[in-house]
Amino acid sequence: MKILIVDDFATMRRIIKNLLRDLGYTNITEADDGNSALPLLQTGNFDFLVTDWNMPGMPGIELLKAVRAMPKTAKLPVLMVTAESKREQIVAAAQAGVSGYIVKPFTAVTLKEKIDKIFERIQG
Amino acid sequence: MESADYDQWLGRAQSLADHIQKGNDDEVNRLLDEISRGRERMLFQELGKLTREFHEALNGFRLDARITDLAQENIPDAKQRLNYVIVMTEQAANRTLTAVEEVMPLSESMAAQAKVLRAQWARFTGRTMSAADFRHLSHEIEQFLDKTSTDADHIRNNLSDVLMAQDYQDITGQILQRVIRLVNEMEEHLVRLVRGSGTRVMPSTEKPQGLTAALVDASESVAVHGPHVPGTAPEEEVIHSQDDVDALLSSLGF
Structure with missing residues (x-):
């Protein structure tokens, strides 16, 4: 499975990458905001997108909308991992078609749960 | 006074002098009116x-x-x-230190025990070990393998905790980026205040910046918080x- 992690903080990308590696996912690519992520998503065959919300350039919510608007990625599972914890934001992400939403700080267990749930839903 | 204005005034003064000499009263009055109107206009401007x-x-x-x-x-x-940044960094530092302190002795005793067993194993392969000692050694090796397995799990868990911290x-x-933005805004406004008190004229083309703009941004429906x-x-x-979060999402049909 090919995964793209989008976060402007390199430390957070490393953390998520390590956690995903623990869960057995090793084919991981990184990008630091929506603008650099979009071309990757257009050309690469990614199976899963993990994105932050608050990033300079293109924020995660815009990236999510762009992903849903492109036929190639419209059905791509998108997990938002973000410090944005306002009710209206979670609702906005849900409306934009997010597949899962994790608030930072989070645990390895939470990440595993959400990923499992997303793929259960896809397969089910 | 610009040179065009100067020429105009000079022309008027000369023709005024001409008309006075010729005794053209009507023309003198008209010119005087024109000159004083010009002055009024300048005053109003x-x-x-x-x-x-x-x-x-x-x-x-x-x-x-x-x-x-x-x-x-x-x-x-x-x-x-x-x-809050101080609190968070302190928590992360403590979490990291605790996790490290907890498993450091485990890895130390694992190394020490391995060294002891290695020495005994050398006695066995050198055929200098009695059967009774070998039974004892194999029991110790068994215990060591069990303990290593448990301790390695413990170390792995703590390392993962360090990672998450x-x-x-x-x-x-x-959070710091936000505070830096605020400091920048503050600086802008202070500079403007100093400029405003030093000179009388404020640049009129300047658009609202800094905080004013930030307030406008913040009023957008789903801004970044x-x-x-x-x-x-x-x-x-x-x-x-x-x-x-999960409860909210499930109420939305997730």
Whole structure:
């Protein structure tokens, strides 16, 4: 499975990458905001997108909308991992078609749960 | 006075002098009227300019009055954010230290025990070990393997905890970026205030920047808020845990 992690903080990308590696996912690519992520998503065959919300350039919510608007990625599972914890934001992400939403700080267990749930839903 | 104006005035004065000499009273009166009207117009233009400058200066001052807002609300808010950064970095440091301290002795005893067993194993392969000692050794090896397996799990868990503790860098980084933005705004407004008190005229083309612009941004429906800092936003707007997020999403049909 090919995964793209989008976060402007390199430390957070490393953390998520390590956690995903623990869960057995090793084919991981990184990008630091929506603008650099979009071309990757257009050309690469990614199976899963993990994105932050608050990033300079293109924020995660815009990236999510762009992903849903492109036929190639419209059905791509998108997990938002973000410090944005306002009710209206979670609702906005849900409306934009997010597949899962994790608030930072989070645990390895939470990440595993959400990923499992997303793929259960896809397969089910 | 510009040279075109100067020529015009000179021309009028000369023709006024001509008409006085010739005794053309009507023409003299007409020219005198024209000259005094010109002066009035200049006076009004100057008055208009002054009024405009005064108006702009007042506007500029109103804009800089936002410094009061900055001082009363944003600075205490920034202090709260910075304190939260201290709390978060301290928590992360303690979490990391605890995890390391806990498993450091485990890895030390594992190494020491391995060394002891290695020496005994050398006796066995060198055929200098009695059967009774070998039975004892194989029992020790068994215990060591069991303990190593448990301890390695423990070490792995703690390492993963150390890994997770580093998420403070992302969260505190976002908070610090916000405070830096605030400091920049503050600087802008102070510069404007100094400029405003030093000169009379405020640049009229300047658009609202800094805080004014930030306030406009903040009014957008789903703006970026950054990490939640306790006590800085109405509590009912903020989701506090992953469980709350899950509950909200499931109420939306997730």
